[in-house]
Amino acid sequence: MLTWLYPEPIKPDDALVHAAGHPLVAQVLARRGLGAPPAARAFLDPDVYVPAAPDALPDLALAAARLCDAIRRGERILVWGDFDVDGQTSTALLVSALRELGAHVRAYIPHRLYEGHGIQLASLQKHLTGVELLLTCDTGVAEHTAIAYARDQGVAVLVSDHHDLPPELPPADAVVNPKRLPPGHPLRELPGVGVAYKLIQGLYDRMGQPPERPDAGLDLVALGIVADVATQTGDTRYLLQRGMRCLRQTRRVGLQALMQSANVNPAHLNTDHIGFGLGPRLNALGRLGDANLAVELLTTDDLSRARILAAQLEGLNGRRRLLTEQVYAAAQEQIANDPTLLDSHALVLSGPRWHPGVIGIVASRLVEYYDRPTVLISAGEDGHGRGSARSVPGVDIHAALSAVERLLTRYGGHPGAAGLSLPVEKVAEFRRALSRAVDVIWDRSAAPNLVIDAILPLNALSLDLVDTLSALAPFGAGNPPVSIASQRLELVSHRIFGRDRAHRRLTVRDTAGTTQTVIWWRGAERAPPAGRFDLAYQLKASDYRGERSLQIEYVGALVIAAPPVTVTAPAIQVVDHRDVPAPLRLLEALRAAGEVTVWAEGYPPGASPGLRRDQLEAAPALVIWTPPPGPRELQAALEQTSPETVHLFGVAGEGTEPARFVQRLAGLIKYTLRNKGGVAELERLAAASAQRAGAVREGIHLLAARGDVQILEEGDTAIRLTQGDGQLRPELDAVQARLGALLQETAAYRAYFARTVPDRLVLSV
Numbered sequence: 081m082l083t084w085l086y087p088e089p090i091k092p093d094d095a096l097v098h099a100a101g102h103p104l105v106a107q108v109l110a111r112r113g114l115g116a117p118p119a120a121r122a123f124l125d126p127d128v129y130v131p132a133a134p135d136a137l138p139d140l141a142l143a144a145a146r147l148c149d150a151i152r153r154g155e156r157i158l159v160w161g162d163f164d165v166d167g168q169t170s171t172a173l174l175v176s177a178l179r180e181l182g183a184h185v186r187a188y189i190p191h192r193l194y195e196g197h198g199i200q201l202a203s204l205q206k207h208l209t210g211v212e213l214l215l216t217c218d219t220g221v222a223e224h225t226a227i228a229y230a231r232d233q234g235v236a237v238l239v240s241d242h243h244d245l246p247p248e249l250p251p252a253d254a255v256v257n258p259k260r261l262p263p264g265h266p267l268r269e270l271p272g273v274g275v276a277y278k279l280i281q282g283l284y285d286r287m288g289q290p291p292e293r294p295d296a297g298l299d300l301v302a303l304g305i306v307a308d309v310a311t312q313t314g315d316t317r318y319l320l321q322r323g324m325r326c327l328r329q330t331r332r333v334g335l336q337a338l339m340q341s342a343n344v345n346p347a348h349l350n351t352d353h354i355g356f357g358l359g360p361r362l363n364a365l366g367r368l369g370d371a372n373l374a375v376e377l378l379t380t381d382d383l384s385r386a387r388i389l390a391a392q393l394e395g396l397n398g399r400r401r402l403l404t405e406q407v408y409a410a411a412q413e414q415i416a417n418d419p420t421l422l423d424s425h426a427l428v429l430s431g432p433r434w435h436p437g438v439i440g441i442v443a444s445r446l447v448e449y450y451d452r453p454t455v456l457i458s459a460g461e462d463g464h465g466r467g468s469a470r471s472v473p474g475v476d477i478h479a480a481l482s483a484v485e486r487l488l489t490r491y492g493g494h495p496g497a498a499g500l501s502l503p504v505e506k507v508a509e510f511r512r513a514l515s516r517a518v519d520v521i522w523d524r525s526a527a528p529n530l531v532i533d534a535i536l537p538l539n540a541l542s543l544d545l546v547d548t549l550s551a552l553a554p555f556g557a558g559n560p561p562v563s564i565a566s567q568r569l570e571l572v573s574h575r576i577f578g579r580d581r582a583h584r585r586l587t588v589r590d591t592a593g594t595t596q597t598v599i600w601w602r603g604a605e606r607a608p609p610a611g612r613f614d615l616a617y618q619l620k621a622s623d624y625r626g627e628r629s630l631q632i633e634y635v636g637a638l639v640i641a642a643p644p645v646t647v648t649a650p651a652i653q654v655v656d657h658r659d660v661p662a663p664l665r666l667l668e669a670l671r672a673a674g675e676v677t678v679w680a681e682g683y684p685p686g687a688s689p690g691l692r693r694d695q696l697e698a699a700p701a702l703v704i705w706t707p708p709p710g711p712r713e714l715q716a717a718l719e720q721t722s723p724e725t726v727h728l729f730g731v732a733g734e735g736t737e738p739a740r741f742v743q744r745l746a747g748l749i750k751y752t753l754r755n756k757g758g759v760a761e762l763e764r765l766a767a768a769s770a771q772r773a774g775a776v777r778e779g780i781h782l783l784a785a786r787g788d789v790q791i792l793e794e795g796d797t798a799i800r801l802t803q804g805d806g807q808l809r810p811e812l813d814a815v816q817a818r819l820g821a822l823l824q825e826t827a828a829y830r831a832y833f834a835r836t837v838p839d840r841l842v843l844s845v
Contacts, residue, residue: 082530084616084638086565087111096120102548108533108562109552124551126321132266132314134282137275143238143254144282147215150236151183151287155212159187160199161375162218162272163366165307165359169300170217170240170276172378177280177297179379181287189371193436197492197499199226211235218272221257222246240275244494266314269558273304274319298323299330300378306351307359311558320554324349334377337390338362341811348623351554361393364400367437387810395817402821403438406828407431408445411456413832422450424515425522426480430457430465430507440468440497449605453477453518459504464489469498474526475518483517484510530616530636532565538594543630546619561618563635566590569615576604581712581772584608586634588615600634604712612641624795652718653725656838663729664689670703670727677721680705682732682770692767693717701725706732707830709772718842726842730834738823744769745779749789749801758792758801771826778819785812 092106092115099117100106106120114120122129135141150157157178161171171187178185188207190196195203198219204226208214213236220227220239227237227250237252242259249255256279258270270278281294302323310316328346330336335358339346342357365374369392377389411429415421421429427450434442439456446454447470457467471477476495485491487510491500502510541564555561572587572595584603589595598617600606609615615637622631660666667689670676677699678690690705693713702723707730708714718726748768752760760780762773769776780799783789787807793800833841 082528082636084565084614084636085529085531087532087534100124101551104534104545105548105551108549111533112559123317126318129318131318134278134285136261136265136267137256137258137278138260139254139256140279140282143240143256143279144286146213146236146238146253147178147183147279147283148286150213151178151181154184156210157183157185157213157215158207158211159185160204160207160214160216160219161187161189161371162197163189163192163371164218165362165366165374166272166304167218168362168366168371168374169304169307169378170272172375173273173276173280173297173300174215174217175375176379177283177294181283181289187372187375189366189375191370192366199223201226201229204229208233208235213238216240217276218242220252221250221255221259224248224250227252240272240279242270242272242275269311269313269316270319271305271308271310271316273301273308274310274316277301277319278315295322295326298326299332299335302327303335303354303358303362306354306554306556307363309557312554312556313558317554317559320556324351324554327354332378333383333386334380334389337383337386338377338393341390341394341814345623348621351556352620355556360400361397364397365393368396368400368403368435391811391814394811394814398814398818398821400438400441402825403435404441405825407434407438407442407456409828409832410434411442411446413836424511425452425518426511426514427452427454428457428507428511428514429455430459430504432459432461434458436466436468439466440470440499443468443470446470447472453480453514455500455514457502457504457507459507463504465502465504465507467500467502469493469500471496473528474523476521479521480514480517483521484513487513531560531563532616533562534564536564536566537592538566538569538588538590538596539592541596541619541630541632543621543628546621546630549619563616563618565614565616567614568612568640570612571608571610574608576712576716578604578774581710581716584634596632598632598634603634609637609639611639614638614640652723652842654838654842655725655727658728658730658834658838660729663731667703667705667729670701674701675699676701676703676727677723678703678705679708679717679721680731681767682706693720694764694767696720698722701727703727703729705729706770707833709766709770709775709826710829713772714841728838728841730830738820741769741771741775741823742779742782742819745776746783746788749780749783753789753801753803760799760801762797762799772822775819775822775826778815778822781815782812782819785809785815 090107090110092110095117096115097103097106099120100109109120114123159171159174161167167189171189175185175187190203208230214230215238217240219241221241221243230237231251238254239252240256242257245259256275258268258275261268277297284294301319305316305320312320328349338358338361342361344353344357362374365371373389377386380386410431414429421427427446436458439458443454443456451472453471453475455467455469457465459465469477478493478495478498481491481498481500487502487506489501491498493499549562569588569590572589574584574586577583577585582602582604584600586598586600586608587595588598616635618633618635620631620633622629657666677696679696679702680688680690681692696717698721700723702721748765749760752758762776765776766773784791787804789801789804791799792802
């Protein structure tokens with residue numbers, strides 16, 4: 081549980097207020113250690129900050145000189161990168177700059193699933209033929225064997241990396257790594273793309289190029305800094321500030337296509353758009369596909385090719401979301417089936433078909449949910465498991481793995497995250513041993529705090545305040561968004577929303593009677609606050625539907641007065657009829673015996689034995705005739721009907737297969753165009769087609785990509801349509817992939833519904 085740290089009263093001096101432009105901004109700066117006006121100005125304005133010279137990086141001058149010689153001699157250069165966004169942008173930046181200077185250069189990024197991190201010797205041997213200089217980026221500092229091999233082959237090796245240093249540096253011609261600098265140095269927190277940018281600066285200078293020429297790569301620098309969650313201090317923040325300016329006006333057709341597919345308006349782009357929009361799409365390629373395509377996307381001048389690649393990324397990102405949700409659901413089901421798993425100090429779970437590319441994402445979500453170190457292991461058919469570990473403050477997960485290394489085939493990482501492999505037969509022993517190791521090293525005094533920057537009443541929140549606080553942007557690691565608290569609130573109402581019904585919208589009221597709407601991302605998994613509470617939140621500006629509005633985003637709630645004790649309603653009785661031989665006869669008997677509401681979907685008009693979800697009313701008993709499309713739809717039906725008894729049938733309705741769904745949806749949309757003014761209400765169409773609202777939205781996108789309809793306006797609950805032009809769109813394949821992923825999710829849940837213990841189905845939603 082987070083400890084709330086309320087702000088101490090502080091009155092900044094006039095000089096700091098003048099430098100900051102607003103008293104609240106000055107207070108935040110002072111509390112974050114930037115109370116001196118010169119430091120504040122340098123933090124806020126990159127035109128004031130004085131960056132460090134590139135040559136301040138150890139070996140940079142040596143590496144730049146060697147690259148200069150290679151270009152002038154026409155040597156063949158191989159840039160070797162990593163498959164995450166930092167590695168992709170580093171590689172693209174180096175390749176672009178070297179090509180501009182006339183170098184003979186090509187790039188290679190290893191495949192995550194088949195080769196793993198770093199430079200595997202077998203891979204290097206395949207790609208080193210004809211190469212005279214090997215340049216690494218975002219990798220290489222610990223690759224002693226591969227680098228020694230390259231040197232033995234007469235290949236010069238230049239390492240540019242930012243990861244922690246090994247006990248001995250590799251035998252390269254130059255090792256450019258900011259971790260060789262002392263703590264506090266303005267270059268020390270550079271990520272891989274920042275190191276690559278500084279190297280290009282040094283190279284351009286030696287080749288007599290204008291000093292501003294490297295700035296063309298700052299859009300990639302900003303992308304890599306945010307995606308790698310680099311700490312915003314010194315030159316890292318300076319490069320990010322300048323890079324965000326460039327990214328908003330990028331001339332790279334690949335980034336333009338990527339923003340278009342992610343529905344990001346470049347003019348309003350911020351770090352959230354990178355962290356939750358652009359970054360995950362590029363990362364999906366590194367997790368599930370070939371990251372070399374990302375380098376092509378970021379370096380191509382062909383707009384048509386860029387759009388094709390962006391569509392591929394979109395499809396992979398949809399698959400990544402599907403796989404993530406499937407593994408997350410399977411992990412939670414394991415815990416529900418065996419609650420003793422939570423008795424361990426570290427949560428260790430294993431599954432036979434868990435994709436190795438997403439288990440790290442799921443581990444991070446489980447860490448957030450259960451507040452303990454988590455390891456997810458993908459068990460291979462060969463009897464070996466690949467795992468990803470994520471940790472909490474106070475637990476060095478790499479040290480914990482070191483304590484149990486006798487059980488592991490290999491492992492590596494850092495205090496917050498690590499990768500590992502082990503024989504599947506040793507998972508249970510590993511779980512016990514890791515729990516003991518974590519218990520020994522856990523520094524529980526390092527529990528995270530929630531730092532509140534300001535306390536304000538609800539009536540003080542406005543878009544003007546958002547604009548004021550934006551002076552502190554860009555936000556991220558080392559410069560978190562401003563957290564504001566309002567005190568003694570009460571909950572007026574709440575509801576779940578979103579394509580996958582994963583989020584919660586709260587309406588809160590203070591003692592003065594002012595109300596505000598608060599968005600709680602992924603809040604559907606948590607109970608809303610009750611009684612009187614203090615609320616912590618962040619302020620954002622939303623551009624939804626092209627209209628700028630205030631958006632308040634939930635950070636945390638601290639209950640200060642519990643609600644009055646009420647008598648708990650009796651538990652729902654669940655009756656299982658899923659295997660009865662004559663379900664229709666039993667259904668008629670239930671109707672004759674008392675008042676029941678029957679929930680049935682996926683039937684043609686007039687043929688359904690019950691009501692759709694949008695027609696349900698309160699009743700003592702609810703019959704679930706057809707299997708729900710997902711747990712959140714089931715939860716909504718239970719809230720809508722408030723039954724004392726639930727009868728489970730789960731009879732398959734008509735039209736639930738993918739092809740029938742699209743056919744059924746097309747018919748519903750034709751009716752909508754003729755009779756509803758083209759306004760497609762997502763929840764109503766979801767109920768009529770026995771699917772989730774998210775699948776209906778993607779189904780409409782599919783019809784638009786086929787040219788059947790044209791989308792005029794898209795909102796949270798409805799889409800306004802008109803007749804299409806019959807022309808196929810280039811995004812058709814990507815939309816089909818996304819829709820297929822959503823329909824597979826529904827099919828997986830319905831299969832789960834058919835086999836799972838009855839009480840768990842109803843009582844766990």
